[in-house]
Amino acid sequence: MILCVTGPMAAGKNVAASILEKKGFAAIDADVLGHRAVKECTEQILCEFSDEAQKRGVSLLSSDGTLNRRVLGSIVFESRELLARQERIVYPVIRRLLAEFIRENAGKDIAVNATVLYKLPDMQNIIERILYIDAPLPLRFIRAMKRDKTGIxxxxxxxxxxxxxxxKYKNTNTDIRRVWNTGTRQSLERKIEKFLSECRQGI
Structure with a gap:
């Protein structure tokens, strides 16, 4: 079984993925692949966004000479156009890395922890089911503030x-189940166990 674990920011995707990993799934975090892709594409990103950084009076390079992902994020999330420009650079690399992971774990249950897998149709085509983790907006906001320590x-x-x-995920026509993560890890684990049981029964 190949699952996509997805949902909005701070809903609990990472917790859900760790629960699945505990249950024997080979789990991969697309954010980790994204960081690898950004590192691999550093020169191209610097070329693409150096003018944008200069306009804002910031540097895309940290003091140690590496790409400052926090500064890059503050730029690309300003608009959909800027985000799309970054995606055109890094998504082909993420696609390659994800395909490699799936090949390396052929025959195993796989959980792909990814917010925007719907933007990679060729990858979405191999996903059998989507586990959509959600939580109310105020709760997600509180979690994000505590976890990321970034500005509002x-x-x-x-x-x-x-x-x-x-x-957007419903439009992929892949079977999708929405699971609300509003309580404890144990509560979420019970919901995921029910989801897996239903999947294996073909429900």
């Missing part, structure tokens, strides 16, 4: 970039 404006921009995410 940046969090709001990221939330805005994921608008209508559930509808």
């Amino acid at each position: 404006i940046q969090i709001c921009r990221r939330f805005s970039s994921q608008k209508n995410l559930f509808a």
